[in-house]
Amino acid sequence: MSAPRVARGRLIRVVLMASCFLLVAGCATVSDNSMQLSADSLQLRQLQTRRIEGIDEKTLLAACVGVLQDLGFNIDESESRLGVIVASKNRSAVDVGDAVGGMVVDSLVNAALDAMFSALFGDNFDEGDDEDEDGVEAVYDVTQKIRASIVTRPALDSSGQPRMDAQVLRITIQRLVWDSEGKISHAESIEDPKVYQKFFDRLSKSIFLELQAN
Amino acid sequence: MRVRYRLLVIIGAGLMFGCVSSIDQVMKTDQSAVQLRSYQERAFDTADKERTLRSVIATLQDLSFVLDKADLDLGVVSATKLSGYQLRVTVTVRPRGSSQMLVRANAQQGEMTVEDPKPYQDFFAALEKSMFLTAHEVD
Numbered sequence A: 001m002s003a004p005r006v007a008r009g010r011l012i013r014v015v016l017m018a019s020c021f022l023l024v025a026g027c028a029t030v031s032d033n034s035m036q037l038s039a040d041s042l043q044l045r046q047l048q049t050r051r052i053e054g055i056d057e058k059t060l061l062a063a064c065v066g067v068l069q070d071l072g073f074n075i076d077e078s079e080s081r082l083g084v085i086v087a088s089k090n091r092s093a094v095d096v097g098d099a100v101g102g103m104v105v106d107s108l109v110n111a112a113l114d115a116m117f118s119a120l121f122g123d124n125f126d127e128g129d130d131e132d133e134d135g136v137e138a139v140y141d142v143t144q145k146i147r148a149s150i151v152t153r154p155a156l157d158s159s160g161q162p163r164m165d166a167q168v169l170r171i172t173i174q175r176l177v178w179d180s181e182g183k184i185s186h187a188e189s190i191e192d193p194k195v196y197q198k199f200f201d202r203l204s205k206s207i208f209l210e211l212q213a214n
Numbered sequence B: 001m002r003v004r005y006r007l008l009v010i011i012g013a014g015l016m017f018g019c020v021s022s023i024d025q026v027m028k029t030d031q032s033a034v035q036l037r038s039y040q041e042r043a044f045d046t047a048d049k050e051r052t053l054r055s056v057i058a059t060l061q062d063l064s065f066v067l068d069k070a071d072l073d074l075g076v077v078s079a080t081k082l083s084g085y086q087l088r089v090t091v092t093v094r095p096r097g098s099s100q101m102l103v104r105a106n107a108q109q110g111e112m113t114v115e116d117p118k119p120y121q122d123f124f125a126a127l128e129k130s131m132f133l134t135a136h137e138v139d
Helices: A002-026 A041-048 A057-070 A101-126 A193-213 B002-027 B030-040 B049-062 B117-131
Strands: A049-053 A074-079 A084-092 A141-156 A162-179 A184-189 B041-044 B066-071 B076-082 B086-096 B100-109
Touching: A041 A049, A041 A162, A041 A193, A041 B049, A049 A193, A057 A074, A057 A084, A057 A141, A057 A162, A057 A193, A074 B066, A084 B066, A141 A184, A141 B049, A141 B066, A162 A193, A162 B049, A162 B066, A162 B076, A184 B076, B030 B041, B030 B100, B030 B117, B041 B117, B049 B066, B049 B076, B049 B086, B049 B100, B049 B117, B100 B117
Parallel strands: none
Antiparallel strands: A049 A162, A074 A084, A084 A141, A141 A162, A162 A184, B041 B100, B066 B076, B076 B086, B086 B100
């Protein structure tokens, strides 16, 4: 008699603690560290930044627009006097030919795993119950919006003065992914080095073409 | 057992309605309009608007933001951070007297203003490093 009571008491305590945790965490709007430099921010900066010699800022920005167009981005906003270009594209989240191919493959694998799990759970729940044939429906990523901002600034010479013929460029990319229920399934910064490496490879070709055209 | 069951129901109701009251609190701007500025605004000892804006932009990139808009004439930069949450920030830069620039940041998540001072303090701390200048509190 007393053993089940102890177990029930423990269960209730766990539920209470979980509830209190939800009360505290559920209402938090922004994580406290949202504006804090993270431990890997320096590493990310290196990943996203290149110093480019032998080009002025305006020509570099033009070359960047060319690369973004090559990649199927549309330009949303630009302020060349601040070295800023903002671009975005909407793509299927299940398109392997996409520029962010690696991640798309991941989401495909996840979708497949999700489908497997829901099939498993479906089987468990359906035991001896004909009415609930469908079980849990698989939710998979359907569409994504990829956003990129490119910022250039003149590199500084040894005396700290801005140089006309050398620039520092940084690109940051993020994406929003919607699943088959129309809900946002991912809202994330893209931190895969391969994505940035690909961009800079394309940029160096575009710069070459831009400089030849001038 | 019955009492405990009721207790659970009450806690469940609290979970559902608890967040509504915190939204109400966020929308209460009357008492804190001045206070809000006190942590959203800082002055820097430079007259260089472009340099200040470029530092703001570099700082936002350091903090994993992607820019939405930038305007040198208006001195406005907007950016969004996606990290599980969606955080949008607008930073304005305008002259204060002849030797200072006034930087104000306001952030929102979804449709709620961020009124917690800490993210703003963190932002200005990062901006100070990028500017190589001290952020002065504004009266």
